[in-house]
Amino acid sequence: MSVLQLSGDVVYGQQELTGEVHISIDGTSVATSEGELLVEAVLRHNEIPHICYHSPLMGPIQTCDTCIVEVDGKLVRSCGTKVVPGMKVVTESKRAKDARAEAFDVILGNHMLYCTVCDNNNENCRVHNTALALNVEHQEHEFKPKPYEVDMSNPFYRYDPSQCILCGQCVQACQTVQVNETLSIGWELEHPRVLWDGGMQIGGSSCVSCGHCITVCPCNALMEKSMLGEAGFLSGMPKESLNKMIDVVKAIEPEMGYGAIMQVSQTESVMREERIKKTKTVCTYCGVGCSYDVWTKDRKILKISPLHGDTNQISTCVKGKFGWDFVNSKDRLQTPLIREGAGFREATWEEALSLVTTKLGSIKQQYGPDALSVIISSKATNEDGYLMQKFARAVVGTNNIDNCSRYCQSPATMGLFRTVGYGGDSGSIENIAKSGLVLIVGSNTADSHPVLATRVKRAHKLFGQRLIVADPREHEMARRADIHFRPRPGTDLVWISAMSRYMLDNGHAKQEFLDQWVNGLDEYRKSLEPFTMEYAARICEVPLETLEQVAEEIAAARSVAVLWAMGITQHMRASDGSTAISNLLLITGNYMRDEGGAYPLRGHNNVQGAGDIGAAPIYYPGYQPVTDAANRKKFEDAWGVSLPPQRGMDNHQMVDAIYEGKLRAMYVAGEDMISADSNANHVAGAFEKLDFFVVQDIFFTETCRYADVILPASPALEKDGTFSSTERRIQRLYQALPELGDSRADWKITQDIANRMGANWNYQHPSEIMAEMASLTPLYAGVSYERLEGYKTLQWPVAPDGTDQPVLYLNGFPFPDNKARLYPLDFREPDEQPDADFDLFLNNGRMLEHFHEGNMTARVPGIHEETPERYIEISEELAKERNIESGRWVRVTSRHGSLVIKTLVTSRVFGYQVYLPLLSQEGPINILTGSHSDPATNTPAYKETAVRIKLLPEQGTNPLRPLNPRYSGKPTPQSGVEVERKWKRKDYRMPGSEKLVQIQL
């Protein structure tokens, strides 16, 4: 276990606690560890106030003084004191109690108690609860509002300076957990307050609306706007009446004391339990797998409350914290639709399902099962996916089943299969944070996997972790990196292989590890012959000195974790690029340990799960090949049917097969293929040719336009199930809201269709689906809903007894001889290159606020307010050369299509490279990308597209709005809350005694 310690501007470190020691607390011997924060040991023994101390993750802040205890006769802050063997602690002496009461009284000078009409009084308000616990009757320090307005300028949350107790937890969270470095406290101001970018207003600051600060705020100073007027029975009354009520309460307080008043507010807060439902869920956006409680009142989503997630604890990003309005969007599909002429008409489920099953049945009969195909979204649950692949195989009789990992993750999985055997992250996010060096290749981690990025930013800022980023674009992680370099797109395999050769040539390879655990060294070494540093420098267009510096960093690092994503996996040689990374990790011995390792960052919330559960043309659940007779027999016996022996088509092949007349009908659930697949025109042309096309979704997407029948599905908040995150972490989500209108959970729809086509399924709950899958899938053998209850999680492989594996490969690799395999590679130039006609290189990817094409996030008004439209980023050099200002309309044309879009001039891109965020609300940006793909996986080479731009006459406004953090934000990094500056104030008095000892950590 490690504890994080902070004292003012002294940066705290990650330190191992030493063995068990005993200390005396109130005369009782209490077991603890040397170096543990005393407050943790005290709280195990006795509940004392600790308003500014949140958790070991946040560390001690020491601003509130409410945790004072006596240690060996001296008053100390227990949060700012480390355990020393033999210390004698007294928590209940009069001195200590008086000091704590005085400290809390100072807090009340900064905070008006109007709990009964406060939307924060939901049994978790630490100020309210402390007032109650201390039996506060009257306050000495008169409450004085601060001379600042309430700040409502952020779309999602507000700050009320007059209620702010200056505990600094928001600052600590922003500076050291989220590491966005927006917040500080102006301790030197006459009236201290929280500052955004050193100034007074949230809107226009660098705040990315991640919500960490609101989550940790112990009172109502920072609150979600969605809570205001909603939580309390009386808090929704008009402001004037509310103020009058507060005045009445304040008037009676001197005579009555707080006791009776607090009892009323306490009773009211307990009554809120009835009115507010708190449901554990798992984020529906990216693959990090943040989990949290969602608070709802009827269908209103009041707030997201993270705390207990193994992955994220208090962390979220803007999408997870605030991106939920889409669930109640008026655009939700709520009833089945059937094509009628050029449009659609509403239909009953009976009518729609009977049409679907009749048509699918007749096409199967006429053309055979392989004329049909099925796609399931990697946003759907594991249980949805399992049933869909069972439907394809056991009911239709085809292996034509795929999911959207084809568009991003399949090459990473292939690279790992070739070398180490499992298609998943080799460790957990915690293991990344522990690593000596993090190497990020082709991943815009801060935008695409924001909470995971916080752990790297934190380790880099506070714990001396080294950070190297290889990326054509200077995104946030690149800006923070110790070394950032820009390899020529499509050439990563070369410099990575050159690193491997450098390690071998210069004695930095982990020879003992290679001897014991790795096959194929000689052949691999031979294949590295061309990959000298000089060759890499020339091909990748990176200075030789930079590459040598990177190599030396890798050689010197205690451990290396490589994070990669679509910057590697969306190229022609994507599988080879991923393989090169894994080769390098083997050469440097970064497998089989609890730091370092391979981390292909999974994009969608359940993209890992969609592969795991067999939504793939070649694998049954758990990556069991369909071509293996024994596997087939196992599933045939379990399902009571004959199964097709040959592999099916992936989604890329399905499109081609439609053109060839081989594929006649498709059933696509939750996948906006036109927006997500490359070469949108080509895909749309194929869909037009289908005999019958069923789309199941929550919104009317681009793909729906081509459907014959549209079935309304329900999103994550409306269903039970499990998701598997990038860490291979399986987590339960619980139904928070009823299905909207006539919409239904995907698994229910699939079951209904299957039964109408002759199956006899009778799943009553997703837990039964998981039980079946676990019984057939060794990787999931010990997975059950009981073992996943609440916030419990499991990381596969899970043994039958429930033992899981946060770190893979601790005992070798899943090959017959237990050894990993080095995989020789060569290099070929990308097929599509810029030329005189198409002179610019187009890159593309996600952006923080929007998920992928924005089907969900564009329906969140606050996100829309900050980032309402799509744009293309162009470099300052190109802008100067072509006289372009931000907001200028241009036509972008590739060899495959063309679109009109606004420009954003930015230093993030360089030279003749342009960048297109994937936001596609005004039409798919994949109109520009081609069908060329990675030969090993058919993953499109989205990131190998050449374009030209033509200036149009119109000059528009900047596509980013002033509220957007990228618009004008200027963060103010500091090590934490800097409490020493508070202690230096003339008006600061140490509670209890002038002799309070300032503990030096």
Ligand code: SF4
């Ligand atoms: S970035 Fe904004 S929302 Fe996130 S912790 Fe900082 S101030 Fe709060």
Ligand code: SF4
């Ligand atoms: S706004 Fe920040 S400093 Fe003020 S009470 Fe909340 S967490 Fe503490």
Ligand code: SF4
């Ligand atoms: S980091 Fe990913 S999983 Fe976590 S809240 Fe954001 S989108 Fe959701």
Ligand code: FES
């Ligand atoms: S909890 Fe220790 S000073 Fe606030």
